[in-house]
Each structure stands twice: as C-alpha cells, then as structure tokens.
Amino acid sequence: MDKVRTRFLGYRLYRIKFIKIVGFVFLITTIVFLGVLAFLFNTWMNDLRQQAQDVFMERERRLANIRVWALDYTNGMYEDAKLMEDAAALFSARNMEEYIQARRNNSLNSRQQIGYLPGNIKKLLFWDSRKQITGVSLSSHAGVKAIWQELGDVRLQFGITDVESSMAFHEAGDMLVASYPVRNTEHMDQTLGKLSFWADSREIYECGAVPAQWALWDAQGRVLRDGGLAQEGGRFLSQLAEKEGQSGWLFPGEGMPVFFILQVSGESGYSFLVFKDVGAVLADNKHTVSVIVFAFVLVAMGVLACYYGGIRSDAAFLAMIMDMLSAMEGGNFARMQSLALPASARHRENEYGMIAAALKDVGMKLKGYIETEYILKLKEQESQMRALQHQINPHFLYNTLEMLRSKALVHEDRDMAEAIAMLGALYRARMRKKDTITLKEEFAFLEMYLKIMALRFGDNFVYQAELEEGIGEIPTVNFWLQPLAENFFAHGFGQESEYNLLTVNGYAREGGGEILIIDNGCGAAPSKLAGIRRNMREGNDQAEGDIGLRNVYMRLAYFYGDGFRMDVGNNAEGGFRVSIFIPGRVEDVHTDDRGR
Incomplete structure (x- = not known):
C-alpha cells in the first residue's frame, strides 16, 4: 500500500467533494451578488432619473422666465416712440449704410434724441445676467440682422440668410428661446418683422448637479450640445430613436451598456438627454461595490472554511484508518496498536468509528495469531535441530577431527591441522x-x-x-x-x-x-x-x-x-x-x- 497521505485533498473522494462545494458556493455567491448589484443599479438609476428630472424642470422654469423677460422687452418697445422709429429703420434696412441713412433722417426730423435699438438691447438684456439672453435677431422682408455682445461692445450684423444662421456667431447664442412679432405703431395691422431672442445652451442646461453626461438638440434635430454623444457611434442614436420610453438601457455594440433619460420641452421642443454607462456608474460607486464584494467574499470564505474544517476532520479520521491498514500490511502491529481513535463523539459513533474500531480489533487478533504461528514454527525448527544433534555422536566427531589433526601434524601440514582444530572448537562452542x-x-x-x-x-x-x-x-x-x-x-x-x-x-x-x-x-x-x-x-x-x-x-x-x-x-x-x-x-x- 502506498504511503498514507495526510492532506485530505490527496483523497479523490474528498477532492471531488470539495471541488463541487467550491463551485456551488461560487455559483450561489455570484448569483446573489449579481442580484444585489442589479438592485443597487436600479436604485442608482432611479436617483439619476430623479436628479435629471429636477434639473430639467428647473431649466424649464428658467426658460419660461427668459420668455417672460423677452415678451416684456418686446411690449416695452411700444412705449418708447423714438426706440420704435429706430426699430422700424433697422427692420427696413438691408445693410449698414441704409440703417445709418435712416437714423440720420430720423435725427433731422426730430428735435429729441433718437433711440438706438442695439444699445437699448445691450442695456436692458445683455447687461442683466439674470436674463441670460446672449443675442437678438431681427427678421423682415429686408433680411435678417443679428445683435450680440462681444468683449463688452454690442455688435450688429447684416446680410444673414435666415434666423438659424445667426447661430454662426458664437457670442449670439445657439438656442432660440422666443420669437415675437413687432408691429408698426402707426399702422397696427402692419408688422415690421419678428424679434427673436437667443441664449447659450451651455449656460442654460449646464447640469453639474447631475453626475452624468448630457446632450441637447432642437426640434429640427440639430445637436446643440454633444456631451460625448458622438463618441458612442451612430448605433447609439439609432437605438435612441427607436426607444419609446423616457428612460432605459441602450447597447451601442461597442463598449458598455448605457442608461439614458430623455426629456422633451413642451414649449420649445428641445430634447434634453442625460446618459451614463455602466463603467461610470461603477466608478462613482466603487467604494460601495468594494464593500459588497468584500462582504460576499468574506461570507463565501467563511462557508468554505466551515466546510473545510468538517471535511478535514473526516479526512483525518480516514487517514488514520489508512494508516492502520498500512501498518497491518507491513506487519508493524506495534505501530497500529499505538494509534488512538479520536475523542470526538461525532466520529466514534458514525461509520468511520465503527470501521476503525473493528479494524483495530482485527489487527490485534491478527498480530496474536502471527506471533503464535511464528513461535510454533521456531519451536518446530528447534525441535528438528535438537533431534539432529542427538542423532550425532559428539564424541565420535571430536575424536575423528582430533585424529585428522594428528595426521596433518605428522605430515607437517600445519594449515590443515589448524583448520581442523578451529572447526572442532567452533563445533564445540555452537553445541554448548x-x-x-x-x-x-x-x-x-x-x-x-x-x-x-x-x-x-x-x-x-x-x-x-x-x-x-x-x-x-x-x-x-x-x-x-x-x-x-x-x-x-x-x-x-x-x-x-x-x-x-x-x-x-x-x-x-x-x-x-x-x-x-x-x-x-x-x-x-x-x-x-x-x-x-x-x-x-x-x-x-x-x-x-x-x-x-x-x-x-x-x-x-x-x-x-x-x-x-x-x-x-x-x-x-x-x-x-x-x-x-x-x-x-x-x-x-x-x-x-x-x-x-
């Protein structure tokens, strides 16, 4: 029998059992961990959804205030006749020369100081940071003009093809907040043109309170703020277009899944998107995830340690049984007798204890049987030897050897004489x-x-x-x-x-x-x-x-x-x-x- 192995993993029975329990514990731990992680993800996404909704509603209120200010400004223009004269001149001018000529004519025909619409807009709108209006465009049959502030000075640009083209001037803003018609004060049934108010979408929708990326596009589908959306690829946008709900998961194909919250303004038609991928969510909550992973690993290791202790105790008992068998096979009954059964009542009462006790009893009986048989065999050999000794006449052998020794000395063969003498001495010593x-x-x-x-x-x-x-x-x-x-x-x-x-x-x-x-x-x-x-x-x-x-x-x-x-x-x-x-x-x- 091979040398007894004391490590319990050396036994195939316990090795397979331990591998199975490790796999089972790993599977259950993984399933429960994924369930807890899914619950936490749902909680985190609900928090993100609530934060995005709060930010969106606050921005909607801000846009509503801007529209009110824009409407108040438009209505306030009618109270200033000189300002309306300048507005009429600006609406009807096709270029800067015509506008300057119209202002000169207004100045010659009036004893009072004429109004200046760009300056008035700068004073009442641009300088008031609360209103967040960054540009104004005037559209009429004479074309589109843009007014914005740059480095503290008001700028006026003619020759713009359409209202949306005014967004090309970065300081004028990229988000159309409101548009109101301006009527001729002398003929109220006539319209001078349309006054459009612009704002900077970054200043309006910048959502530092939401720990996620965001994007913004208008009703025509023009992206105002990308927010990293283009990096997700066209498949992301196509999946987003197919989604019917306001929130959910997207799978771009490359990279991690993305959770999104999409909200559309009822008045302006702007779409506000907040999105965050799984990696960013885990990074933001890495401490929580680390604690959960550590807790699950600790629980799994505790379960395995408990099972390890039990199976190791059983294996130690089995090793002792194997040691008994090895001692019996080698005939080392003294060592087998020295092996003591464990004091654990759990083992002494189960099948292991019954086998060990029976094996030890059999070993001791076998030892007694072998010793008895061996002693009987020795006595039998001893009896045979003594019987042979009694059949030989010692004196006859001694006398014969002495006669041979004497003849050797007569023939002067001292070596032969010495050999015969030593043989006789050896025989006498062995017999006595x-x-x-x-x-x-x-x-x-x-x-x-x-x-x-x-x-x-x-x-x-x-x-x-x-x-x-x-x-x-x-x-x-x-x-x-x-x-x-x-x-x-x-x-x-x-x-x-x-x-x-x-x-x-x-x-x-x-x-x-x-x-x-x-x-x-x-x-x-x-x-x-x-x-x-x-x-x-x-x-x-x-x-x-x-x-x-x-x-x-x-x-x-x-x-x-x-x-x-x-x-x-x-x-x-x-x-x-x-x-x-x-x-x-x-x-x-x-x-x-x-x-x-």
Missing part, C-alpha cells in the same frame, strides 16, 4: 552455547568461521571483524552473523578475483549498536534491490530460507522488537552492504522461546 548469547560471543564465533575460510582460500581472501567496547554485552540470538558471511561466499566472492574483502564491524550508537557487513564483491543489480528488501521483510518462511537474509531478519526482529532496524544495499565504491541496528536493552524477552 544456548540460543541467547552476547554480541561479543557471536563475533568470536564469526571470527572462527572466517579464519577457516581464510585458510581455505589463502591470500585470495582477507577479512576484518572488530567490535567496539561498550556493546559487547548486548544480548543477541545465537548463529546469525555466520549466515550473513556465508551469503558473501555464495554471491559476492569472486573465484578469479585476486582480492576478496569482507569487513564486519560493530559500532556503539545512541541506544544500542550498529553492525556493518561490507564486501567488495559485485553487489546486487539495482533493479533487484527493491525485491531483495521486500523478500527480506515480507518473504515466505520456508525452511530453505533459514540461512538467508529473511531468516536473520525475522529472528532479530522478533528478538529485539520495534527498536531493531535492518537494511541492505550497494556501496558507492562497489560491493554489497548490510546495516543492522540492535537496541542496547531487550525488553519482554521470552526465555522459553530462546532456549534459556
């Missing part, structure tokens, strides 16, 4: 010793075996076996170093190699000792190392494996318990390496199972 010995004694037996192998192979084999002081009295099982050395002669020893080296060293470490068995053989293929380790820890318990790594690992693991570690691998310089750590103290030693 119990199953549990000290680490120092186990090293001594190993050195006897290595001396015999050195005599066998001569200069072709060199060994080193050293044990540091302080760990020699550590208890251990009998006969486990020699099988590891035999593995070297079986798999790592090179018959054709001139130099075969085997080192077995014991070092004192914190809490125990470390045994390193290193050779300079060919080592193991990298592709097979994982299999060697797996077979060492999880391989079968067949009898032919007693002298192998599996047998040594199982005997030491059972003897030392959790503190024991054993690993195998290749050296960087070449050869094979076995590393074993044994605890300095052995607790809960079953003396009956170890021959004491």
Whole structure:
C-alpha cells in the first residue's frame, strides 16, 4: 500500500467533494451578488432619473422666465416712440449704410434724441445676467440682422440668410428661446418683422448637479450640445430613436451598456438627454461595490472554511484508518496498536468509528495469531535441530577431527591441522552455547568461521571483524552473523578475483549498536534491490530460507522488537552492504522461546 497521505485533498473522494462545494458556493455567491448589484443599479438609476428630472424642470422654469423677460422687452418697445422709429429703420434696412441713412433722417426730423435699438438691447438684456439672453435677431422682408455682445461692445450684423444662421456667431447664442412679432405703431395691422431672442445652451442646461453626461438638440434635430454623444457611434442614436420610453438601457455594440433619460420641452421642443454607462456608474460607486464584494467574499470564505474544517476532520479520521491498514500490511502491529481513535463523539459513533474500531480489533487478533504461528514454527525448527544433534555422536566427531589433526601434524601440514582444530572448537562452542548469547560471543564465533575460510582460500581472501567496547554485552540470538558471511561466499566472492574483502564491524550508537557487513564483491543489480528488501521483510518462511537474509531478519526482529532496524544495499565504491541496528536493552524477552 502506498504511503498514507495526510492532506485530505490527496483523497479523490474528498477532492471531488470539495471541488463541487467550491463551485456551488461560487455559483450561489455570484448569483446573489449579481442580484444585489442589479438592485443597487436600479436604485442608482432611479436617483439619476430623479436628479435629471429636477434639473430639467428647473431649466424649464428658467426658460419660461427668459420668455417672460423677452415678451416684456418686446411690449416695452411700444412705449418708447423714438426706440420704435429706430426699430422700424433697422427692420427696413438691408445693410449698414441704409440703417445709418435712416437714423440720420430720423435725427433731422426730430428735435429729441433718437433711440438706438442695439444699445437699448445691450442695456436692458445683455447687461442683466439674470436674463441670460446672449443675442437678438431681427427678421423682415429686408433680411435678417443679428445683435450680440462681444468683449463688452454690442455688435450688429447684416446680410444673414435666415434666423438659424445667426447661430454662426458664437457670442449670439445657439438656442432660440422666443420669437415675437413687432408691429408698426402707426399702422397696427402692419408688422415690421419678428424679434427673436437667443441664449447659450451651455449656460442654460449646464447640469453639474447631475453626475452624468448630457446632450441637447432642437426640434429640427440639430445637436446643440454633444456631451460625448458622438463618441458612442451612430448605433447609439439609432437605438435612441427607436426607444419609446423616457428612460432605459441602450447597447451601442461597442463598449458598455448605457442608461439614458430623455426629456422633451413642451414649449420649445428641445430634447434634453442625460446618459451614463455602466463603467461610470461603477466608478462613482466603487467604494460601495468594494464593500459588497468584500462582504460576499468574506461570507463565501467563511462557508468554505466551515466546510473545510468538517471535511478535514473526516479526512483525518480516514487517514488514520489508512494508516492502520498500512501498518497491518507491513506487519508493524506495534505501530497500529499505538494509534488512538479520536475523542470526538461525532466520529466514534458514525461509520468511520465503527470501521476503525473493528479494524483495530482485527489487527490485534491478527498480530496474536502471527506471533503464535511464528513461535510454533521456531519451536518446530528447534525441535528438528535438537533431534539432529542427538542423532550425532559428539564424541565420535571430536575424536575423528582430533585424529585428522594428528595426521596433518605428522605430515607437517600445519594449515590443515589448524583448520581442523578451529572447526572442532567452533563445533564445540555452537553445541554448548544456548540460543541467547552476547554480541561479543557471536563475533568470536564469526571470527572462527572466517579464519577457516581464510585458510581455505589463502591470500585470495582477507577479512576484518572488530567490535567496539561498550556493546559487547548486548544480548543477541545465537548463529546469525555466520549466515550473513556465508551469503558473501555464495554471491559476492569472486573465484578469479585476486582480492576478496569482507569487513564486519560493530559500532556503539545512541541506544544500542550498529553492525556493518561490507564486501567488495559485485553487489546486487539495482533493479533487484527493491525485491531483495521486500523478500527480506515480507518473504515466505520456508525452511530453505533459514540461512538467508529473511531468516536473520525475522529472528532479530522478533528478538529485539520495534527498536531493531535492518537494511541492505550497494556501496558507492562497489560491493554489497548490510546495516543492522540492535537496541542496547531487550525488553519482554521470552526465555522459553530462546532456549534459556
């Protein structure tokens, strides 16, 4: 089983569930946010509509006042005979020369000072800023004249083709406010012409109180104030023409949607448009939108955090169950026993708690079963070994070895005699010793075996076996170093190699000792190392494996318990390496199972 993953997103079950809840929370939050934003937009647009209506009504009252002033001025002209004479001269003149000649004639025929209509208009209309009249045009059969003020002086222009052309003079104004006929005082049934009053649309409709763009056009469709309307494109104007209501949304095609309020003057026919796009609305209310976004994000994060806490708690419980399974699979029942179930009643009473409790109970029963089976197997092997020992007459073997040693000495073959002597000593030691010995004694037996192998192979084999002081009295099982050395002669020893080296060293470490068995053989293929380790820890318990790594690992693991570690691998310089750590103290030693 793979290593247990503690992060809950590592489990596909919880990962999919968490992704779904994140998507659901995001969807609901987005829908509610858009609903709130739509409500706020409706509120903001209602406020804008009300502001635009207030501004429009105030401008309508202002235009009505201007019309009243214009009418009062027109009626007041009839009270001044000299002014009417000058007005008649101006209406009938086609150019400045005719007007000057008419004024000269009026002056010769009158003993009083003659009137001057442009000056009177300047005094009574232009100089009074409340009236906001910026120009006056006179139209008659003799043509159109325009009167306006420029740099404090009154200007008079002849030769204008029509009344609307007077707008070409910027100071005269671009907005026709009112037009009244002027009659001949001597013949009231005759009309001298028409007197038209002009104003500047910017001064009239400038709506700084409305936070939006605005535009103005007259009844003939001439745009007086663009206000950025042309930038929206022709599609904007065409959509506006198709709209029947006074307000609504327009979609120009390029850019953001635009909200508009259109109001038409009932008397003058001027159209007043206020419009504002979505981007401008959001920019004006960015603080409100930011607070709402922050609030929704905070709520969404709170919901996800609550769900995250619950699902993480469940995942932690599942991770513990997976950890139990991993410990059972690796045979590490001590670790499984150390795992404690969470104290949360919510988990202990649900399916997770039932599974974990049952799994832990099964694991403990399995541990007891495996230990019982292993002890029975060891006892069976021990019985077989003792039965074999009883079948051999030790004295016969000792006498035979001594006879062979004597013959070797007679023939002066000292190496053979020494080998026979060490073999006899090794056999006597193994037969007399119990199953549990000290680490120092186990090293001594190993050195006897290595001396015999050195005599066998001569200069072709060199060994080193050293044990540091302080760990020699550590208890251990009998006969486990020699099988590891035999593995070297079986798999790592090179018959054709001139130099075969085997080192077995014991070092004192914190809490125990470390045994390193290193050779300079060919080592193991990298592709097979994982299999060697797996077979060492999880391989079968067949009898032919007693002298192998599996047998040594199982005997030491059972003897030392959790503190024991054993690993195998290749050296960087070449050869094979076995590393074993044994605890300095052995607790809960079953003396009956170890021959004491």
